[in-house]
Amino acid sequence: xxxxxxxxxxxxxxxxxxxxxxxxxxxxxxxxxxxxxxxxxxxxxxxxxxxxxxxxxxxxxxxxxxxxxxxxxxxxxxxxxxxxxxxxxxxxxxxxxxxxxxxxxxxxxxxxxxxxxxxxxxxxxxxxxxxxxxxxxxxxxxxxxxxxxxxxxxxxxxxxxxxxxxxxxxxxx
Numbered sequence: 001x002x003x004x005x006x007x008x009x010x011x012x013x014x015x016x017x018x019x020x021x022x023x024x025x026x027x028x029x030x031x032x033x034x035x036x037x038x039x040x041x042x043x044x045x046x047x048x049x050x051x052x053x054x055x056x057x058x059x060x061x062x063x064x065x066x067x068x069x070x071x072x073x074x075x076x077x078x079x080x081x082x083x084x085x086x087x088x089x090x091x092x093x094x095x096x097x098x099x100x101x102x103x104x105x106x107x108x109x110x111x112x113x114x115x116x117x118x119x120x121x122x123x124x125x126x127x128x129x130x131x132x133x134x135x136x137x138x139x140x141x142x143x144x145x146x147x148x149x150x151x152x153x154x155x156x157x158x159x160x161x162x163x164x165x166x167x168x169x170x171x172x173x
Contacts (some may be wrong), residue, residue, distance in 0.1 A: 003058060009041065015063060018065065052068065055108070068085055072116075117164055
């Protein structure tokens with residue numbers, strides 16, 4: 001049975017392979033060239049260095065998926081808003097792991113002080129990601145039409161968000 005836990009640096013090769021598949025064959029990311037293991041390791045270190053979660057779903061030693069959040073924008077005013085990312089190994093899609101990863105990511109993001117979690121979903125036809133976010137209580141807040149060019153076609157970006165914890169009802173400390 002798969003478990004969700006913090007990622008380990010020893011899992012970067014598996015994380016990189018999962019992400020590379022989505023870069024090469026999917027429209028959930030608009031990246032065109034798969035990043036190296038070193039680059040993925042640096043990205044993970046950046047997230048962890050900000051005290052934000054970087055999670056994996058594992059079955060034994062096999063990474064089935066990963067999820068993390070990072071600050072939505074680098075300017076200080078955005079310091080309570082983070083963007084989530086979730087990627088699953090092709091064989092793990094449709095087993096509820098995306099939903100489980102997102103649930104744990106939301107809980108850990110809230111503990112890290114995130115008040116607004118934002119989904120920036122590549123491709124308005126990406127019903128898996130849209131559905132997972134909708135089922136977790138995210139609201140559709142907009143669509144950026146034809147703003148990405150991948151696989152010789154224009155792609156939309158769907159924006160969804162969810163308030164965490166106290167949200168905007170109380171000023172941060």
